[in-house]
Amino acid sequence: MLKEQEITNTIKSKINTTEDFFINTLSSANNRAAVGWFCTYTPEELITAGGFIPVRILGRKKIIKSESYFPINFCPYIKSSWESLLANTGNFKALIFTNSCDGMRRFFDIASRYLDNIPSYLLDVPHLKSKDSVDFFASNISDMKIFIEKLNGKKINEEEIENAVKLINKKRRVLKEYSRIFSKLSHLIYISTYYKVMELSMVSEPGIFIDDLEKYLKFIGEVSTENEISSQSNYKDSPAIMIIGNFIAEEKLWEMLSTMNFKLASDDLCISNRYFEKQVEPDNNTDLLESIAERYLNKPQCMRMADMGSKLAEIENNIVKNNIRGVIFISLKFCDNMLYSFPLLKQKLNEMGVPVLYLEIECNNFSEGQLKTRVQAFLEML
């Protein structure tokens, strides 16, 4: 029994040392010109087709200078991202914003005005999902394509878009598989490891990342089979939890949650399912940009979209399907779309008899002790 535990611990340690598996991904960073993006409604396909690496700006800088650009009660992700850009624009050739929310629109204004040497573009994303909205979004993506073409003075042809669609679809497929394996073997893969890899997928050259992730998944599959590690062996008595949030990319939070006794059975986050779910499905009768538009407007939606009813139904399905016993709702502070979603979500969860813990956090300013106590109390209650 002790030996079995030792083997499991050794495997666990290897699996969670991701640096060993993503050497190529990590060493290829900064090799090619990149286009920065912020929101999962940005079609990476067009950036890739234009010959750039799509790199999500994660906002890892402590907010200092950006306080003088934004009000005090403003999205911490935006402030932190602006801080990063003020410090260093690295190999970014351009930035692509979306009109996801009031904050992002003002962020685009600030970047356009105060970031001298990098062009910025704002992609207009509809709030509705009708056929007209898809057509309208396709025409906006076409406009964004022209912006990318101007960056290196080269037209993007149909074949380049087709190849980019295949590549990004493959990335989504592999990430989905990784998510499935994480749910199955979440006693082996830490929550922090899961999200670290998810983040890596958003800042790396897609082809290299896919190769590394496939090798990583192969390793996990082999060691768990060889050692007959059954799924969920350690989680018999742990409650299944769903995390709902916005752009939560707080390493310390994930590390803290990794030490706690619950099974992360489902999530609804900008750095997870909202990013990788749903493929672009090209068909011969539809314009490729329209297929891309259709995918982005119909992927698991952000709270910014108009149809809150279908969002609540999406969450309800996940709760039922994964036998969720409790929901942890984590919002970055001052996110209106998230905050307005809570009254209805709370009402829905009450009807379903699922308790919810409401947490608000800031970027890079994490009060671990307080949050840990609250999560622990919530888990005990379950």
Added chain:
Amino acid sequence: MGIKNRLKTGIQKNLNQKYIKRLLGIIATKPVLYAYGSTFPTISDKYLNIFTIESLKKAYSDNSHPVGYGSLFLPYEMFHALGITPFLPEVMAGFTAGLGLAPQTLKEASSNWYSQDLCTFHRSASGASELDVFPRPDFIITTNLACDAAQKSFYIHSVKYDIEKNFYLIDVPYRYSKESIRYLTAQIKNICMDICSKTGKKFDISMFKEVIDLSNEFRKWAIEVSILRKTLANYPPYYNGLNFILPFHGLAGTREAVILYKQIYKELKKYSSKEKKENSNKNKQVKRILWLHLKPYYRNEIFDILDRENCRVVFEEINHVYWPELDYEKPFESLAKKMLSHFLVGSIDNRINVILKAARDYRADGAILFSHWGCRQSNGGARIIKDSLKKLNIPTLVLDGDCVDQNNSSQGQVKTRLQGFIEILNSEPK
């Protein structure tokens, strides 16, 4: 205790729909209404209050008019043409502040999980809705024009009243383009047709034509008022351009809006002639303020302080007539263009252009941006607004506060900051 204070105290003690209906039933009868109207210092103020009360009475009456909740920047011409009585929860939130009801409505919102970081116009309206103070809506129409809050909070109203199928979001694109006009026109048309089919009324283009004619006439007078104001150094007592949000939006396309704006023009014209005759040196000393965003709607000292210090608000950005004349041959497209022309749509540059033009046209000495707590779209642009006005040598005060929640605004701090700003203005050579 005066009639206004009695009304205020009465409603504070009896915050429920039954009492409001009863109150409106009494006050909106002609003799009482005109007696109440006579308590106001100007005829335009009297009209403003009478039209507001009449509009509320209609929304609260249980007769055959369908009631439609609408957010602030909608083209209300469509409501009037479709025979829907508009009810504007955000404007009502302003009333909750003015009537001292906000502590009750905000408390209710908090107990229903509305975060305190959200805009109090929406929180207070949501609290009032949860308290069943508002009339039951038949339709809810909202837009993402200006901010995210309305589309979210209005959807919650639709769930409360179980009318999600009658909830419509007008999704306003970011850019003004042919594609945007087409996308928006189709939405407005579809909503109008859907409402007609639900109310069982045939779509009546002649109603649209009539409403659009009235809207154009109101627009003409609103522009006349704006032009006239460029020449004014002073204003009649009690004049506050920030009081006209309801008619500017909610009554666009009605005869009332035409009457009101014509009256405002008359009063200001008369005042202007008087001013010219007197040609007093006093007016030359007046510091001219451009007001950005909204104001607190509860009793506050801001305008008294400005008045005492010889500062006058010479224009408010919200009174800028931003849209072109409507074409009754193309009603839906015209309304789409009206929405797309709003300076809060798209880049901050659209707003900056309006602000800078107003600063020049109205010869502003300084600008005050009232930074309403939780208004990301406006406050997020404060730095750019300040920097842009600085290039014209116009100082800007970003005055932190809350338009609805008195407890979220420190009167002392507001006073100190205002006085500091006035000192700066007085030290600038005229």
